[in-house]
Amino acid sequence: xxxxNPLLSVRGLRASAGDLDILNGVDLEVYAGEVHxxxxxxxxxxxxxxxxxxxxxxxxxxxGKAIYDGEDLLSLEPEIRARMGxxxxxxxxxxxxxxxxxxxxxxxVDARRVHNGEEEMSAREFQRxxxxxxxxVEIDPELVxxxxxxxxxxxxxxxxxxxxxxxxxxxxxxxxETDSGLDIDALRIVSDGVNKLRSExxxxxxxTHYQRMLDYVRPDKVHVLLDGRIxxxxxxxxALELEEKGYDWIREEVGASE
Amino acid sequence: MTTRTISNHRYHEDxxxxxxxxxxxxWLADLRAAGWERFSELGFPTARRGNERWKYTAVAPISRVGxxxxxxxxxxxxxxxxxxxxxxxxxxxxDGWTIAQxxxxxxxxxxxxxxxxxxxxxxxxxxxxxxxxLRDVAIxxxxxxxxxxxxxxxxxxxxxxxxxxxxxxxxxxxxxxxxRNANLTVVETYTGPRGPRYFTNAVTExxxxxxxxxxxxxxxxxxxxxxxVGTTRVHQQxxxxxxxxxxxxxxxxxxxxxxVTLDGPGAFCSLNGLYYTGQGQHIDNLIxxxxxxxxxxxxLNYKGILDGNSRAVFGGEVMVRRNAQxxxxxxxxxxxxxxxxxxxxSKPSLMIYADDVQCAHGATAGQIxxxxxxxxxxxxxxxxxxxxxxxxAFAREIVDTVKPETLRSYLESLFDxxxxxxxxxxxxxxx
Numbered sequence: 001x002x003x004x005n006p007l008l009s010v011r012g013l014r015a016s017a018g019d020l021d022i023l024n025g026v027d028l029e030v031y032a033g034e035v036h037x038x039x040x041x042x043x044x045x046x047x048x049x050x051x052x053x054x055x056x057x058x059x060x061x062x063x064g065k066a067i068y069d070g071e072d073l074l075s076l077e078p079e080i081r082a083r084m085g086x087x088x089x090x091x092x093x094x095x096x097x098x099x100x101x102x103x104x105x106x107x108x109v110d111a112r113r114v115h116n117g118e119e120e121m122s123a124r125e126f127q128r129x130x131x132x133x134x135x136x137v138e139i140d141p142e143l144v145x146x147x148x149x150x151x152x153x154x155x156x157x158x159x160x161x162x163x164x165x166x167x168x169x170x171x172x173x174x175x176x177e178t179d180s181g182l183d184i185d186a187l188r189i190v191s192d193g194v195n196k197l198r199s200e201x202x203x204x205x206x207x208t209h210y211q212r213m214l215d216y217v218r219p220d221k222v223h224v225l226l227d228g229r230i231x232x233x234x235x236x237x238x239a240l241e242l243e244e245k246g247y248d249w250i251r252e253e254v255g256a257s258e
Numbered sequence: 259m260t261t262r263t264i265s266n267h268r269y270h271e272d273x274x275x276x277x278x279x280x281x282x283x284x285w286l287a288d289l290r291a292a293g294w295e296r297f298s299e300l301g302f303p304t305a306r307r308g309n310e311r312w313k314y315t316a317v318a319p320i321s322r323v324g325x326x327x328x329x330x331x332x333x334x335x336x337x338x339x340x341x342x343x344x345x346x347x348x349x350x351x352x353d354g355w356t357i358a359q360x361x362x363x364x365x366x367x368x369x370x371x372x373x374x375x376x377x378x379x380x381x382x383x384x385x386x387x388x389x390x391x392l393r394d395v396a397i398x399x400x401x402x403x404x405x406x407x408x409x410x411x412x413x414x415x416x417x418x419x420x421x422x423x424x425x426x427x428x429x430x431x432x433x434x435x436x437x438r439n440a441n442l443t444v445v446e447t448y449t450g451p452r453g454p455r456y457f458t459n460a461v462t463e464x465x466x467x468x469x470x471x472x473x474x475x476x477x478x479x480x481x482x483x484x485x486x487v488g489t490t491r492v493h494q495q496x497x498x499x500x501x502x503x504x505x506x507x508x509x510x511x512x513x514x515x516x517x518v519t520l521d522g523p524g525a526f527c528s529l530n531g532l533y534y535t536g537q538g539q540h541i542d543n544l545i546x547x548x549x550x551x552x553x554x555x556x557x558l559n560y561k562g563i564l565d566g567n568s569r570a571v572f573g574g575e576v577m578v579r580r581n582a583q584x585x586x587x588x589x590x591x592x593x594x595x596x597x598x599x600x601x602x603x604s605k606p607s608l609m610i611y612a613d614d615v616q617c618a619h620g621a622t623a624g625q626i627x628x629x630x631x632x633x634x635x636x637x638x639x640x641x642x643x644x645x646x647x648x649x650x651a652f653a654r655e656i657v658d659t660v661k662p663e664t665l666r667s668y669l670e671s672l673f674d675x676x677x678x679x680x681x682x683x684x685x686x687x688x689x
Contacts, residue, residue: 054636057628082638094633098651104637107647111638147651168637 005070007032007203008053008172013064014228015052022048024228025064030172033200037214037239038207040225041247046207047091049225050174054088055081068172082108083115085202087170089161091177096148101160104148105130105167112168133166137193155186162193173197173204179213191216211243224250266301268324269427270294273390276327281393282362285370293379293389300383311515314571314603315542319511320485325427325457327391349447349477351411352664358396358412358432369397373433376463376491384487388461391429398444402437402467409443409662414460415450425455432462436498440470445665447477450484455510457485464491466498468522473661478506478514479672482539486512496522496551503530503659505669507676508539508568517546520554520582528557532656534677535600537566546575547589549582552612558589561656563649563677564600574606578615585615593623594652649677 006029015023022045030036040046052059053066055078066073073081096104109129110120121129134141139159149157158178165173178190194217198204206219214222214236222239224232226247231254232238242250273294280287302321303312351357362369373395379386396412414430436442450456458480466472480486486509494500506512518527533541547556562570572591593602604621626648634644653673660666 056632056636077640078632078635079638079640079644082636088636090633090636094630096630096633096648096651098654099647103647104634107639107643108637111640111643115638164637 006030007069008073008205009065009067010053011065011067013049013052013066014062015048015059016062017048017059021062022059022228023052023064026225026228026230028223028230030203030205032171032203034220035198035204035206035217037219037222037236038205038225038230039209039211039222039239039242042209044225045228046209046225047176048228050088050176050205050207053081053174054078054086079111080115082168083112085112085169085171087165087168087173089158089165089173089175089178091180093149093152093157093161095150095152097150099148101144101146101148102126102130105164108164108168130167133163136196137162137166138189139163154181155183158182158186158190159193162190162197166193166197169202171202173202175204175206175208177207177209179206179208179210187213188216211239214239226251226254266298268326269387269390270298272327276391276393283365283370286362286392289374290390290392293386293392296379297383297386297390300379300381300386302383311544311573314569315511315513315540320457320487323425323455323457325425328426328428348415348449349411349445349665349668351409351445352662354409356408356410358398358410362395362397368399368435369395369433372435372463372465373431374463376465376493377461377489382489384459385461385489388429388431388459388489391427392431394431396430396432398432398434398442400436400440400442400470403439404437407441407443410445412444412446414446414448414458423454425457427457427459430458430460432460434462434464434472434474436464436466436470436472438467438469440467440472442470443473443475443662445475445477445662447479448486448488449479450481452481452483455483455485456481458487460486460488462488462490464493464500466492466494466500466525468495469497470495471499472501474500474502475660475662475665476502476504476514477669478504478509478512480507480509480512482509482536484509488512488514488516490514490516492516492518492527494518494520494522494525494527497524498522499525500527501530501659502528503532503656504543505656505673506531506533506541507672508533508535508541510539512539512541514541514543514545516544517548518556519548519550520556521548521550523551523553525551525554526556527554528659529559530656530659531560532562532653532673533560533570534563534653534673535565535568535570536678537568539566539568540570541568542571542573544571544573544575545589547577547587549576549578549585549587549612549615552581552583552585554582555586556588558587559656560591561652562591562593562602563596563653564593564602565596565678567597567599567601569600570602570604572602572604572606572621574619576606576608576617576619578608578610578612578617580611582612583614585612585617587615587617589619591621592652593621594649595623595625596649646674646677650674653677 008030010028013026223230305312574589576587578585591604602623606619
């Protein structure tokens with residue numbers, strides 16, 4: 001946090017899917033060490049925001065900039081962003097039948113190491129890393145022996161995203177509704193994982209529909225996204241207020257001020 | 259359905275020369291003569307007159323060439339060394355395996371009795387032609403109640419008598435007899451020299467005796483310029499188990515005609531397949547399972563990876579006869595298209611005449627979807643690595659059915675090397 005430059009600086013970001021404009025000028029600054037929560041009703045553009053930053057090819061960026069660690073993030077291929085330390089935890093993690101979790105994760109780790117001019121990990125070294133991370137985020141070791149996400153329950157898939165995050169050690173983690181569809185136990189495990197992984201060197205952006213994950217993970221800042229724009233920013237107390245009062249009052253205020 | 263072409267004269271001359279040399283016992287000569295007679299009546303099959311068995315594959319590229327029969331080298335091609343006949347690393351079985359030999363013992367009635375019994379030539383020109391050129395037969399035999407497991411490698415690799423630009427035909431024949439309670443693993447490999455085109459016309463007959471368990475693997479790794487027609491006929495007796503995996507790397511034209519008859523209650527078969535075709539290649543799989551008796555189970559799972567403008571045909575025919583109650587049959591065929599120009603015709607079918615059965619079938623063909631690819635890229639994998647990983651994963655389901663470790667890792671690396679994944683065409687769907 002001593003660094004004066006934000007890790008991520010988003011300015012006037014606009015994006016569309018097909019003919020549909022979804023993001024209409026998003027501004028956001030995230031510093032290392034911070035956890036931000038982005039909240040908003042369905043269809044407000046929260047998921048799109050996270051996915052655009054990760055480089056999902058379904059969206060077209062029509063205006064604006066995102067500077068990550070001094071680089072023009074939006075000009076980079078998704079895999080390059082990942083190698084530079086951007087991680088997206090998927091809202092709907094993809095099942096990869098036949099892809100061994102071990103092979104998948106090691107390929108990701110190695111891609112990043114090679115990008116940074118380091119050598120690929122030895123199998124033994126990677127196994128040690130994986131074992132440690134499995135323990136750290138309290139994942140059933142059995143999940144790592146299976147094909148990636150194949151036949152996993154919704155909760156298992158979300159936990160597996162947290163494990164991947166732990167192994168890949170991102171500097172900027174974007175969690176797209178990682179808390180939705182979880183029972184209390186799974187929510188606690190996922191939240192614990194997030195808390196263990198947050199540090200002074202990295203930053204997290206939690207995209208969420210509900211306040212309940214924020215009972216476990218205390219954000220530094222909370223933003224409200226409405227119609228593709230951040231219309232309110234505040235401290236953690238704002239999440240509670242939103243939970244109580246919903247979004248309509250903000251919509252009215254924003255409408256009134258325009 | 260007769261196709262008479264100039265090539266038949268070539269076959270006739272070669273058959274007469276073989277008949278004059280008359281290798282093997284007298285009954286074999288009679289069988290050859292009968293084979294020629296039948297072939298001269300049937301000729302090669304055509305797609306005309308509603309011949310569903312050859313609907314999507316034209317035989318003309320084979321029938322119009324006068325492939326020569328290599329008369330010399332009477333030791334035959336069975337078990338011929340692979341070195342020099344194969345571009346890459348040949349398959350070498352682990353220690354303890356037997357290499358099949360090709361001698362037909364004199365006065366052995368069992369061989370005489372079975373040869374041609376499962377693969378009749380009545381209505382199949384290719385089988386008739388193979389029979390007309392019977393000389394070397396790879397024989398794998400486990401007597402009733404034999405002790406311990408047996409593993410055998412049958413390699414049809416050599417093409418003796420190769421010279422210059424002459425195009426040759428070979429007619430490999432394999433007979434596998436697994437007696438009562440036998441425990442047998444057989445690997446059949448078909449390879450050939452890279453160079454002038456040749457034609458492999460293979461016939462394999464397999465009897466799986468009562469209570470016997472046979473694991474069967476078939477690898478087609480011919481020259482890219484080869485034509486290959488393979489006919490496999492399996493007969494299963496009561497409580498027997500037959501697990502098979504057929505692997506095919508692309509050739510210009512390949513046919514895998516594989517039929518199993520479940521002819522005793524409690525029999526089980528599992529037929530898996532993996533095929534890869536590249537630019538200009540064509541493969542036709544026709545897989546039939548006949549539930550002739552009650553309480554039998556069959557599993558049929560084929561997967562194809564198609565690149566370039568290649569074409570694959572899959573015909574799955576599962577028949578459940580009237581008395582075959584409590585039959586349990588499943589069949590699937592899945593295809594992964596690596597190119598916009600590849601094409602697959604997949605026709606799984608069930609003919610059910612019994613009423614108390616469980617049967618299911620399905621077929622798919624598609625490209626790797628954009629969401630999946632993005633998931634891998636978002637973890638740092640570039641497009642090529644991600645595509646390769648997904649193609650390997652697709653193949654792995656079938657490769658993993660291979661039990662002998664040496665063969666499994668051989669196949670894994672053979673397919674990895676053969677499938678040239680650069681990047682895949684991806685259709686981006688709107689979210």
